[in-house]
Amino acid sequence: MAQVDPPTYDIIIFGASGFTGKYVVRETLKFLNTPNSPLKTLALAGRNPSKLTEALKWANPSHVNIPIITADISDPMSLKHMASKAKIILNCVGPFHLYGESVVSACVEAGCDYLDICGEPEFMEKIEAGLYDKAVENGSLVVSACGFDYVPAELGLMFNSRQWVSPAVPNQVEAYLSLESDKKMSLNYGTLESALLWMANADNLAEFRRSRPYKTPPQIPGSAPPKGLTIEHQKKVGLWGVTFPSADASVVQRTLSILADNPSGLQGVNEDPKQAEKRGAFWSTIKPAHFGVKVATKNLLALFGFITIGLSVVLLGRFSFGRWLLLTFPSVFSFGVFKKGGPTEEQVNSASFKMWFVGKGFSDFNLASQGNEKPDTEIITRVMGPEIGYLTTPIILVQCSLILLKQRQDLPKGGAFLLE
Numbered sequence: 001m002a003q004v005d006p007p008t009y010d011i012i013i014f015g016a017s018g019f020t021g022k023y024v025v026r027e028t029l030k031f032l033n034t035p036n037s038p039l040k041t042l043a044l045a046g047r048n049p050s051k052l053t054e055a056l057k058w059a060n061p062s063h064v065n066i067p068i069i070t071a072d073i074s075d076p077m078s079l080k081h082m083a084s085k086a087k088i089i090l091n092c093v094g095p096f097h098l099y100g101e102s103v104v105s106a107c108v109e110a111g112c113d114y115l116d117i118c119g120e121p122e123f124m125e126k127i128e129a130g131l132y133d134k135a136v137e138n139g140s141l142v143v144s145a146c147g148f149d150y151v152p153a154e155l156g157l158m159f160n161s162r163q164w165v166s167p168a169v170p171n172q173v174e175a176y177l178s179l180e181s182d183k184k185m186s187l188n189y190g191t192l193e194s195a196l197l198w199m200a201n202a203d204n205l206a207e208f209r210r211s212r213p214y215k216t217p218p219q220i221p222g223s224a225p226p227k228g229l230t231i232e233h234q235k236k237v238g239l240w241g242v243t244f245p246s247a248d249a250s251v252v253q254r255t256l257s258i259l260a261d262n263p264s265g266l267q268g269v270n271e272d273p274k275q276a277e278k279r280g281a282f283w284s285t286i287k288p289a290h291f292g293v294k295v296a297t298k299n300l301l302a303l304f305g306f307i308t309i310g311l312s313v314v315l316l317g318r319f320s321f322g323r324w325l326l327l328t329f330p331s332v333f334s335f336g337v338f339k340k341g342g343p344t345e346e347q348v349n350s351a352s353f354k355m356w357f358v359g360k361g362f363s364d365f366n367l368a369s370q371g372n373e374k375p376d377t378e379i380i381t382r383v384m385g386p387e388i389g390y391l392t393t394p395i396i397l398v399q400c401s402l403i404l405l406k407q408r409q410d411l412p413k414g415g416a417f418l419l420e
């Protein structure tokens, strides 16, 4: 049997020269060869070595000796070479709809693990459908959406659901996302490109979902809550919220379906019996609930401002001319929400988010089965963090990669997953 060389690097950051990529580099370097960190070796990859060198200098000038690997989406051999050198690829090259599949394929072929910061449901679901079996066979763990999309929503729901101590059960959890900043905050052009591709392909996604096998629905006590108001004043947290068509809800729903099929979670590739027991005990505390997201602000006027901007981006995003306008003059047509060159460091550092999870349910499970009984208990929890795109997203991605390095034996052998 041919000898396979062990990977040279614990982590390779692909797309390290991108706006988000360079923040991921900065966050990763905080853990390189620090006490107790499993991260010992790191390389950066991308199509332009001099841009990668610049990104490294920007991220931390004292780390100039990090190796640089040239890899380009248009050159499959370069992707194959990159994947053969890594335990884990952190993919920051977007839009994933255009560039993601060849990177995942290279990782699955090489049997290395893959994490990304994708927020595009169509890409994630197609990868999961198309590459799951091969990834299991080759021992490659492919996990998409390890960023602000969709980790705070998913962990927030789980945290809220674990506060319901038996016999209490949740029925519905609504998340209120509030973005805060002293300065006018914006997102980089790369996120706009990805969001527009998502909008342009929304019909394909709906059709693709219809073609997929039926998923086990989670068993949620009580009847499904009424649709509720689109605009709502949530007095307990002092916020006005408007229903937000985010993919958070579908990702959460998918995780709850997997949990319905695997009540003890997913088996680790080489876990010991103690870990298996711990895993089962943890997942048994997660109680499923109906889930939705609202964007929220403290005053109603600001909420109307948000709705106006959101509607105009969505309306323009439906037509190719509108998309052209948005991509050519992003600041003008998105009212400054998206900007070529992205926000300044000062803007990034001044921003933060709070996500309130308002859970409604029953003080006793038996009440839920009594026909029209309304929820009689409320539990409110909160997830908060720094700026969403360039601080929280790198923190989440890097923490996921450190868990993978440290506890690979406790995670599935392989497969393609959205986060769970």
Ligand SMILES: NC(=O)c1ccc[n+]([C@@H]2O[C@H](COP(=O)([O-])OP(=O)(O)OC[C@H]3O[C@@H](n4cnc5c(N)ncnc54)[C@H](OP(=O)(O)O)[C@@H]3O)[C@@H](O)[C@H]2O)c1
Pocket: 015, 016, 017, 018, 019, 020, 021, 046, 047, 048, 051, 071, 072, 073, 074, 092, 093, 094, 095, 096, 099, 117, 118, 119, 145, 146, 147, 148, 149, 150, 188, 189, 190, 191, 192, 194, 195, 388, 389, 390, 393
């Ligand atoms: N999950 C979240 O919450 C979250 C947060 C932030 C960003 N994102 C996503 O991350 C992605 C990147 O966003 P961004 O703002 O960082 O975009 P960006 O600044 O445009 O970065 C794109 C990166 O892709 C690289 N690239 C493009 N074409 C390539 C090719 N043919 N071969 C190799 N590399 C190539 C670019 O390389 P060059 O530098 O050489 O041009 C750059 O490094 C987007 O999809 C965005 O939606 C998600």
